[in-house]
Amino acid sequence: MERLDAVVIGAGVVGLAVARALALAGREVTVLEAETRFGMHASSRNSEVIHAGIYYPPGSLKARACVAGRDMLYRYCAERGIAHRRIGKLLVAAHADEVPALMHYLDTARANGVDDLRVLERAEWRELEPEVEAIAAVLSPSTGIVDSHALMTSLLGDLERARGTLVCSSPVFGGAVTDGGLRLDVGGAEPVRIACRTVINCAGLRAPHVAAALGTPPAWVPLAHFARGRWFALAGASPFRRLVYPMPEAGGLGVHVTLDLAGQARFGPDVEWIDGIDYCFGEGREAAFRAAIARYYPGIGRRELAPAHCGIRAKIAGPGEPAQDFRVDGPREHGISGLVNLFGIESPGLTAVLALAEIATAQIADSPRTP
Numbered sequence: 001m002e003r004l005d006a007v008v009i010g011a012g013v014v015g016l017a018v019a020r021a022l023a024l025a026g027r028e029v030t031v032l033e034a035e036t037r038f039g040m041h042a043s044s045r046n047s048e049v050i051h052a053g054i055y056y057p058p059g060s061l062k063a064r065a066c067v068a069g070r071d072m073l074y075r076y077c078a079e080r081g082i083a084h085r086r087i088g089k090l091l092v093a094a095h096a097d098e099v100p101a102l103m104h105y106l107d108t109a110r111a112n113g114v115d116d117l118r119v120l121e122r123a124e125w126r127e128l129e130p131e132v133e134a135i136a137a138v139l140s141p142s143t144g145i146v147d148s149h150a151l152m153t154s155l156l157g158d159l160e161r162a163r164g165t166l167v168c169s170s171p172v173f174g175g176a177v178t179d180g181g182l183r184l185d186v187g188g189a190e191p192v193r194i195a196c197r198t199v200i201n202c203a204g205l206r207a208p209h210v211a212a213a214l215g216t217p218p219a220w221v222p223l224a225h226f227a228r229g230r231w232f233a234l235a236g237a238s239p240f241r242r243l244v245y246p247m248p249e250a251g252g253l254g255v256h257v258t259l260d261l262a263g264q265a266r267f268g269p270d271v272e273w274i275d276g277i278d279y280c281f282g283e284g285r286e287a288a289f290r291a292a293i294a295r296y297y298p299g300i301g302r303r304e305l306a307p308a309h310c311g312i313r314a315k316i317a318g319p320g321e322p323a324q325d326f327r328v329d330g331p332r333e334h335g336i337s338g339l340v341n342l343f344g345i346e347s348p349g350l351t352a353v354l355a356l357a358e359i360a361t362a363q364i365a366d367s368p369r370t371p
Contacts, residue, residue, distance in 0.1 A: 009184075019200075065356050181338050205224070205314045233308040
């Protein structure tokens with residue numbers, strides 16, 4: 001049996017950030033990734049937005065990690081030369097009955113410590129975004145965009161310089177709690193059994209499955225739910241200079257405008273509840289997208305849309321259920337020394353990633369090392 005010090009399961013942006021933090025703290029870290037390369041699921045299938053911290057209940061882990069992580073991420077990107085822009089965002093109420101919701105999010109943001117939001121007069125937002133139609137609008141100057149692949153590459157570089165290792169094509173399919181720590185059963189071309197003191201489960205969409213396979217008590221393993229979202233790309237030049245978000249819908253933040261670092265506009269994502277991991281874009285969605293977009297961008301009728309990509313949110317609440325907070329469950333929760341499970345790390349996970357890494361590693365900072 002191979003013996004390792006600390007293992008991180010999953011090489012998405014969260015797993016890489018957690019592994020980096022562990023390695024920089026002096027641990028000998030191995031990252032096990034089921035796919036052939038890092039970041040093949042939610043980390044590369046999202047809007048690449050740095051969120052300000054507007055939507056999340058005050059005091060929640062989502063709110064705290066988003067606001068702290070936002071500032072950490074901007075600093076990290078600036079220090080490492082990672083492409084990003086503090087581009088700003090308009091939150092819009094398309095109709096009068098949405099104005100109370102817009103004001104609610106304004107209050108929520110302020111309670112979360114986001115103190116730079118500004119309610120705009122109609123003339124102001126029309127000057128900022130002439131193509132946007134709305135009843136009311138709020139400007140979020142601290143919202144931004146980031147090159148998520150470059151971010152993951154940088155995190156991996158930090159990990160490797162600290163003598164950490166990424167091993168791809170190595171799915172964890174089982175394990176157990178032992179007297180000396182934890183045992184992992186790892187598949188791939190050369191299956192192996194690993195003994196280790198510390199395991200941090202950052203498996204994203206598969207995190208509940210992995211947690212159960214490792215022997216986490218059932219009461220501490222949430223049921224996984226999958227919400228697929230699609231993005232359409234706007235053909236030609238973008239009429240927008242910043243992000244534009246309508247009021248959120250159940251399960252997501254609404255079909256909004258995002259811009260990539262080249263200025264290409266995309267609309268999405270929608271919300272479709274599915275039974276498993278399936279990235280099929282499908283057909284027949286464009287009409288619903290156009291209807292949603294037309295509520296705040298009437299000019300969509302003159303423009304062409306093309307399917308861009310789709311992703312899946314790692315939900316731990318199903319359709320019709322209240323949204324759940326991020327979960328970072330350590331020994332104090334489930335009672336297993338050396339094990340931390342991260343569940344439900346969807347949006348704003350990319351923004352919060354460096355803060356989540358600190359929170360996760362703090363839970364096992366005192367775990368004994370393998371001799």
